Amino acid sequence: MEFKKLLEERSADLWENFIPTLSIDCVIFSFHDNELQVLTLKLKNLDTWGLPGGYVKKIENVDDAAVRILKERTGTENVYLQQFYTFGKMNRSENAFEEFDNTLWHKQRFISIGYYALAEHSHVNLYMDEFSSAVKWHSLDNLPEFMMDHRIIFDKALMTLREQLNNHPIGYSLLPEKFTMPELQKLYEGILGKKLNRGNFYRKILRYDILVKLDESRKGGAHKAPDLYSFDLEKYNNALKEGLKGSW
Amino acid sequence: MEFKKLLEERSADLWENFIPTLSIDCVIFSFHDNELQVLTLKLKNLDTWGLPGGYVKKIENVDDAAVRILKERTGTENVYLQQFYTFGKMNRSENAFEEFDNTLWHKQRFISIGYYALAEHSHVNLYMDEFSSAVKWHSLDNLPEFMMDHRIIFDKALMTLREQLNNHPIGYSLLPEKFTMPELQKLYEGILGKKLNRGNFYRKILRYDILVKLDESRKGGAHKAPDLYSFDLEKYNNALKEGLKGSW
Incomplete structure (x- = not known):
């Protein structure tokens, strides 16, 4: 299905069953080929890359929503998952979905709760949902151009790993x-x-x-x-x- | 004005100008009389204590909302302010405002973004807003009973200070x-x-x-x-x- 139509079709269900203005974005780290990598998606209508994200149901704990989104959008499950920061700048998603009608769910202002995931590389069975045209691990040495403020979200996640290296089981979660x-x-x-x-x-x-x-x-x-x-x-x-x- | 009436009166403005389902709660730390203290408010209709909190305007950065709320509700300003965690459990505010109509703004499910503030004690000119019957510094050695999940929010803030002690200017912000x-x-x-x-x-x-x-x-x-x-x-x-x- 065409991407525009797909979004418009989902919009009604989202308005009915999900919490408006609130989203979740996930920074999934993995260690492979001797380097730290991050999982990125390409939306069907975009040339830039984004973090896997989604929304919180009206009847759902936020932590549970993060687990669900990881699985639905990338196939990643049973990973170490940790909330790290909430991104609340007014214009953070400005210019996204510009060509759409204002009633489109995705065109709202979103305040996004960031989660980082630590995935043992061999345990991830990558899966691509209907909104994506590509899903890819990117080396931290060679990051692509990100959509919206996703580079800021990624940087904050990495800084959090750095600060938490002595207090969270980061090595254990990433290595075989x-x-x-x-x-x-x-x-x-x-x-x-x-x-x-x-x-x-x-x-x-x-x-x-x-x-x-x-x-x-x-x-x-x-x-x-x-x-x-x-x-x-x-x-x-x-x-x-x-x-x-x-x-x- | 009676507390119930006051809330109902504010409700219409809140629905119109603020982001639903989203709140902010602030844990204000200070060091006084040789002990670490936390600022608490008593709502007019309650016997338990709460953290100063509030809501985010539709046209307002979340960080700016936290600054505004600190000042409006407690008089605290020019302090070190840091977001630390977002609390998203479904039933976290259950049983609050039970006696009110379901259309009351305050009776929604709220996902709350926690900020901690570090205040140099002598710089705070405490102020009490119209919703509060008391505002008080409590020693960490003698914490009161908290409303809703505010004890959980406080505990998480303190744990964050503990983890960040070597990376954030915590001593500098709290001491004269x-x-x-x-x-x-x-x-x-x-x-x-x-x-x-x-x-x-x-x-x-x-x-x-x-x-x-x-x-x-x-x-x-x-x-x-x-x-x-x-x-x-x-x-x-x-x-x-x-x-x-x-x-x-």
Whole structure:
């Protein structure tokens, strides 16, 4: 169906069953190919990329709406999901849907509640809904042009990860069960947006006493097989309660 | 005017000019008499205490609404103000305004954006609006019974202060320009909710290198006059950017 018609058709149901003026936008992070990535959608009528978003039902908890939207729009489920900021500037969605009638639901002023999700890459089965023409992971080193204020929402999510790195199970949620030390370092570098000295990183992360060195190493590859680690979940969770000691 | 009549009278204007379903609640912290305190209001029809709150105009940025509400409802202005969480549970305001007609603005489901404010105590000129029968600072050691989910909102605000202590100018915003080391320690203890060892606290806070010891001491009192300190604002702000090193 044509995009314009699709939106207009959905509009009546949205006005009836959803809370006006309120939206949710999700920043889904993942770690893949040794880099931090973010999930983006392309709406059928746009050339720029957007974050997966949606609306809250009149009879629905906001947190539940975020879980539903993630699944409906991208197929992502069972991930670590955390509200991080609400975006309330008056003109934040200005110019979107300009060609539509003012009665269109999507043309309202929206105050958007931001959630970040941490997804273990191999667990995500990407799905594309009827509003999207593409769904794609973008490396943080190579971000596309975003629609509306979605770049601001993304930046705030990343800044939140940075601040919460010592208090939330961010590494655990993004990495596979078994990982190498260079992978963990790459993840930290991606979140912090800077290179870290290898020796310092190893010393510091081991001093946290939250890792278990496994009796196996990564098979394949030209180099010496690197050691595999996993998180000691009990120690990790206890350490997060107090906050991991020291900053990067 | 009778409280019921007052609300009903305001209701029409609120429906016309404000965004439905959305509210703001403010947790105003202050440091006074050597303890961390929070500002509470008593609504005219209630025996429990509430946080100062209000609504967002259709033509108003959400951040500006928070500033306006703080001033209108409590007289507090020019304070450090920070959004911290949005409360979206379906039944969070259940049972409030039960005795009113369903058309009353205040009886809607509200999703509430929480802001915390850090006020230097001597700068606040408390003011009581027409909806309140009392406005009062409560010590965190002696909190009253709160209305609706305001205790949950307060707890989340305090937890946020705790997490942000190393990244936001919390000490600077709450203390007077000149303060003693025992006062700073009391403030940290209030935020962290635990006693700190005096010697460790002194060593650690001095190691941050964000304080200036002044050439004067506090006059009066029976004991030896304690030294006065103030923040070296440039060093403090630079240190916060990186995050103060180490946790408590």
